[in-house]
Amino acid sequence: MSRSAPALRPYLPEDAPLLAAIFAASIMDLTGDDYSEAQQEAWAQAAEDEAAFGKKLAGQLTLIATLQGSPVGFASLKGTDQIDMLYVHPSAVGQGVGAALCEALEKIAGARGAKKLKVDASDTALDFFRKRGYVPQQRNTVTVGDEWLANTTMQKTLDAVAPSPPGGHA
Numbered sequence: 290m291s292r293s294a295p296a297l298r299p300y301l302p303e304d305a306p307l308l309a310a311i312f313a314a315s316i317m318d319l320t321g322d323d324y325s326e327a328q329q330e331a332w333a334q335a336a337e338d339e340a341a342f343g344k345k346l347a348g349q350l351t352l353i354a355t356l357q358g359s360p361v362g363f364a365s366l367k368g369t370d371q372i373d374m375l376y377v378h379p380s381a382v383g384q385g386v387g388a389a390l391c392e393a394l395e396k397i398a399g400a401r402g403a404k405k406l407k408v409d410a411s412d413t414a415l416d417f418f419r420k421r422g423y424v425p426q427q428r429n430t431v432t433v434g435d436e437w438l439a440n441t442t443m444q445k446t447l448d449a450v451a452p453s454p455p456g457g458h459a
């Protein structure tokens with residue numbers, strides 16, 4: 290069966306409730322092999338205050354992936370060289386949505402002059418990022434609410450973006 294490539298668009302303030310729902314569903318349905326239920330709940334609670342969550346999304350470079358026009362995932366770039374969020378709805382995993390979002394952030398970061406891109410990857414996403422060329426740097430333990438969660442800082446060297454020659458010819 291052929292699958293359609295996800296389309297990408299920038300975040301708009303009215304997307305916040307839908308992205309909060311994708312965030313919570315993604316955590317609660319996809320990370321259970323790696324985190325306890327208490328850890329998942331603490332993590333998912335970060336989107337419970339929709340206004341604060343929307344403010345965070347708006348303060349970063351946030352991209353939304355859609356399939357047949359419906360948002361199914363999102364990713365955000367913090368500063369010039371850090372992937373902060375990458376979440377795909379459980380009903381849309383395995384269709385290249387995460388890869389499309391990640392690739393777009395890599396291109397944007399590279400075009401803005403970043404030489405490397407970092408991510409504090411969840412244990413669930415570790416192999417996804419490894420497959421894309423991210424190399425583990427260090428293990429971290431972070432507090433989220435009353436819970437401690439482990440993640441891994443990973444880093445990818447971005448391809449040098451060749452500047453266009455003046456006049457369009459080499």
Ligand SMILES: CC(C)(COP(=O)(O)OP(=O)(O)OC[C@H]1O[C@@H](n2cnc3c(N)ncnc32)[C@H](O)[C@@H]1OP(=O)(O)O)[C@@H](O)C(=O)NCCC(=O)NCCS
Pocket residue numbers: 315316319320373374375376377378381382383384385386387388389408409410411413414415416417420
């Ligand atoms: C990790 C996540 C974003 C992947 O999204 P996705 O849309 O399913 O990923 P894709 O379909 O684009 O997969 C791209 C490739 O990575 C592989 N892959 C995806 N998730 C993987 C995983 N958890 N482990 C190993 N490989 C994985 C796919 O098989 C695919 O391989 P291929 O190119 O050989 O076909 C998604 O599972 C998710 O939202 N997880 C829960 C939230 C989370 O942990 N986010 C990360 C916070 S840092």
